[in-house]
Amino acid sequence: MKAIKEIINEGLQRQRRNNITFLTGAGISSASGIPTYRGVDGIWIKGTKFYKPESFGTFMHFHHHPKEVWQYTFFRKKMFAEATPNSAHYDLVDIEKLLQERFHLITQNIDYLHQRAGSKNIYEIHGNLREMRCSDECSKAVYSMPEEIPLKAHDEDLTSDEMGLLVCPKCGEITRPNILWFDECYNERNFKLDTTLRIAKNTSLLMILGSSGATNLPNKLVQQTLRYGGFVIDVNLEDNMFTENFKDKKNYHSYRATVSEFLKVFNEELERYETA
Secondary structure, eight states, rough: OHHHHHHHHHHHHHHHHTTEEEEEEEGGGGTOOOSSSSSSTTTTTTTOOTTTTHHSSSSSHHOHHHHHHHHHHHHHHHHTTTOOOOOOHHHHHHHHHHHGGGGGEEEOOSSSHHHTTTTOSEEEEEEEEEEEEEETOOOOEEOOTTTTOOOOOOOOOHHHHHTSSBTTTTTTTTTEEEETTOOOOOOOOHOOOHHHHHHTTEEEEEEESSOOOSHHHHHHHHHHHHHHEEEEEEEESSSSHHHHHHTTTTTTEEEEEEHHHHOOOOOOHHHHHHHH
């Protein structure tokens, strides 16, 4: 506990690399009733029982089964809409108000709970379920998902009229959710690759909240922060891919607790820093 407090305090006091950055994953939303992706009752399990996640969550699968994937998308939207932000989401809002321009929130989540809680300076590196774009990439345009389509139960099909709303207004091809799938690569346009790497480069303290490190860019962000002398605190209940990849790095630290427990410690140090 003492070591973590010292790390937080030193990170807050550094001025040269002054970003204080939070990297959030599915674990932060589990207290809101949203299952993590790969657990026994995870999002990839519900509604995708006939497929492995790595095959279902791909552009290739969408190409062959667009209606099925869109139906699953509106089931996920329903799950997210019925959830509410939890105390950890609101803690981050309060932290942003104190840190102001130093605060950066990089999230892998597409559930919109950070925004609903009130966070502002957010970078969605896996996209979101509010937008869609042409599956044929006929342009760089991104469109809002049609509000006329109701949210769906996992076994409720989209009608032909509803599918008719999910076409590109420019070329008439089927649209796709504006999210990152397993067989796709990060880029700046849709997933803020370059922007978040610049943030990490100038981060004195990067805190991982509820992410297992199973995807590429989060690991690059940790690597970037460490390379330029910043501290990384991995807040999770158990060891993960971050632990495997960075446990031998001097400035990488594990903190095995819930996100809420850690944020309580962080807020104590932040209040002490602000008072000083």
